[in-house]
Amino acid sequence: SQKIEQNSEALNIQEGKTATLTCNYTNYSPAYLQWYRQDPGRGPVFLLLIRENEKEKRKERLKVTFDTTLKQSLFHITASQPADSATYLCALRSGGYQKVTFGTGTKLQVIP
Amino acid sequence: ETGVTQTPRHLVMGMTNKKSLKCEQHLGHNAMYWYKQSAKKPLELMFVYSLEERVENNSVPSRFSPECPNSSHLFLHLHTLQPEDSALYLCASSQVQGMPQHFGDGTRLSIL
Numbered sequence: 001s002q003k004i005e006q007n008s009e010a011l012n013i014q015e016g017k018t019a020t021l022t023c024n025y026t027n028y029s030p031a032y033l034q035w036y037r038q039d040p041g042r043g044p045v046f047l048l049l050i051r052e053n054e055k056e057k058r059k060e061r062l063k064v065t066f067d068t069t070l071k072q073s074l075f076h077i078t079a080s081q082p083a084d085s086a087t088y089l090c091a092l093r094s095g096g097y098q099k100v101t102f103g104t105g106t107k108l109q110v111i112p
Numbered sequence: 113e114t115g116v117t118q119t120p121r122h123l124v125m126g127m128t129n130k131k132s133l134k135c136e137q138h139l140g141h142n143a144m145y146w147y148k149q150s151a152k153k154p155l156e157l158m159f160v161y162s163l164e165e166r167v168e169n170n171s172v173p174s175r176f177s178p179e180c181p182n183s184s185h186l187f188l189h190l191h192t193l194q195p196e197d198s199a200l201y202l203c204a205s206s207q208v209q210g211m212p213q214h215f216g217d218g219t220r221l222s223i224l
Contacts, residue, residue: 004154034212043116043202043215044155089155098210099168102155 002027004103006090012109013080021075021106023090030092033066033073038087038105047088048075080110115139118203118216125193126224133188133219135203143209144186146178149200149218161186162209193223 007022023033032051036044050057050066050073057064063076077084087105116137125131137144146158160168161180175197177189186203200220204213 009152041217043204043217044213046212046214049212093210098208099157099160100210100213101157104152104154 002101004028004090004092004101006088006103006106008106009104010107010109012111015080015082015110015112017080019077019080019084019108019110021088021090021108023073023075023103025071025092028071028092028094030068030094032093033064034091034093034100035062035064035073035075036089036091036102038089044089077108080108082110082112084108085110116203116205116214116216118201118219120219121217122220122222124222124224125190127193127195129193130189130191132190133201133203133221135186135188135216137184137186137203137205137214139205139214141205141207141214142183143206143211144180144183145204145206145213146186146188147202147204149202155202159188160209167209190221193221195223197221198223 003026005024013019034049035047038044048064050064061078065074087107089102089105091100091102093100119134143162145160148156157170158172159178164180175192179187200218202218204215206213
């Protein structure tokens with residue numbers, strides 16, 4: 001069956017360090033992968049999209065990689081700040097099938 | 113202001129009540145979605161509308177009834193809900209189905 005796993009339910013990191021979140025999938029052939037941020041009591045906010053033929057995408061302090069051989073995406077936040085504390089969700093869309101499926105999310109806590 | 117507005121933000125209802133959740137998007141998008149979000153579970157897609165036509169219904173119980181009167185508005189009519197239906201209900205829109213979604217901040221529903 002299709003499955004999306006995000007590496008851990010929670011991740012604590014010291015301010016200023018790079019946070020790395022993992023999204024692994026099985027039995028998918030995703031056309032592209034999306035990352036969202038969700039704050040408590042709020043809806044998810046779209047951050048980045050990376051296509052299957054792209055290895056890496058950057059936006060300010062954010063970097064996403066996509067390895068279709070390993071069936072994995074890594075989401076990096078460099079120079080992390082307490083304001084980066086939130087839950088981060090990955091979502092996959094399979095080619096030719098427009099449904100987007102979400103992972104359970106990783107709760108990131110950046111400690112001052 | 114996310115561009116997607118959901119009302120009410122909180123709703124407490126008994127199992128025999130009838131209520132409706134409302135979603136409005138001001139982004140000119142053609143696809144709209146209802147999701148259910150429960151603790152420690154991934155976002156569960158309930159319904160998708162594309163150009164005001166329902167294109168997906170993920171085996172949702174009939175006590176949930178969606179309505180999309182135009183491309184800017186989406187409703188979720190609730191009737192005879194169960195305690196396990198207590199959750200955060202999120203509405204989202206996207207330019208077309210499958211593309212990055214803009215979410216509202218949800219309705220926190222509690223069934224007594």
